[in-house]
Amino acid sequence: MLQLYQTQVRSHLMLGTARYPSPAVLADAVRAARAEVVTVSLRRESAGERAGQAFWALIRELGVRVLPNTAGCHSVKEAVTTAHMAREVFGTSWIKLEVIGEEDTLQPDVFGLVDAARSLCAEGFEVFPYTTEDLVVAERLLAAGCRVLMPWGAPIGSGRGLNNLFGLKALRAHFPEVPLVIDAGLGVPSHAAQALELGFDAVLINTAVAQARDPVQMAGAFAQAVEAGLAARAAGPIEARDFAVPSTPLPGTAFRG
Amino acid sequence: MKILVNGAWRETQAAELERALTELGYGASVVSTAVNGEFIAAAQRTRTLLAEGDRLEVLSPMQGG
16 A cells, blocks of 8 residues: 555556546546546636536546646745645645746756745645655655655656666665655656666656557556566565576586586 | 736626626636635635736646646
8 A cells, every 4th residue: 555645545656637639538548547646737717618627527537536736837936826726626635746947857946846845734735746866855845744755757758767766766765764656757667667666656657648659558558567566576676786697506507527 | 997817808897706707707617716826715705806907817627747
């Protein structure tokens, strides 16, 4: 089970809801992923169009828990206000906190992130900060009251996988008790399996599923990869070595001696 | 008076936010509101007076990653 604040979920795969070819494909992908948590957002609603209302009805039908984000926010003020608006609309204190600092990489503004996290935690939010693998920033976020961290694998939508293995391993080793969810940048199921094998608690996938040729099939593939990675972690992977170690026992080898 | 609704100028006769939302066509929608960058909870809408040039944000659930 995965502990996220006061909530336990069975699935270690969270799914984003953006960029699917259609609402029906999104719904089928959520089912195929066996996701229990999906991310959602807030956008300006046109009075005539009411697109948001239809989307919200679809999500409620799926019976999943929602993790609203503050995507698109570039300042502490915007992120905090958006979090309050999300709490009211979605009826949850969970917030995936994003404060974007740079346009090319969508890298988090970690200074603003810590400020916003401090403010929101004090106001009773359960904050899931989208952060980098930086240990000091992680420490500050935990001191601000965060109980879950969401380090990036790679820039959002890039599909590059775990870009900084050294940094991510160090983060995992440094905070063994903190639920860590790899958020962003994963491209294929093997990236997700690798994250779980390294001891990360969960992954959040959006673009890699939504933009796949067959999003539903890809969602199922990610679900299998997450299960495999989790099982492998529990089974205790061997350490990598620089040189060969024979797997076939040497005693009794023919033609020797 | 004219207020800026989601980035577009709109005319409203409503003095307070709750009536303005109805007048602007958001009556039965699940939305959240902010005026001049400050979150206004649903329960506060009837008590929130609007003024010429106010910036109103009306947000609703949307797909997100």
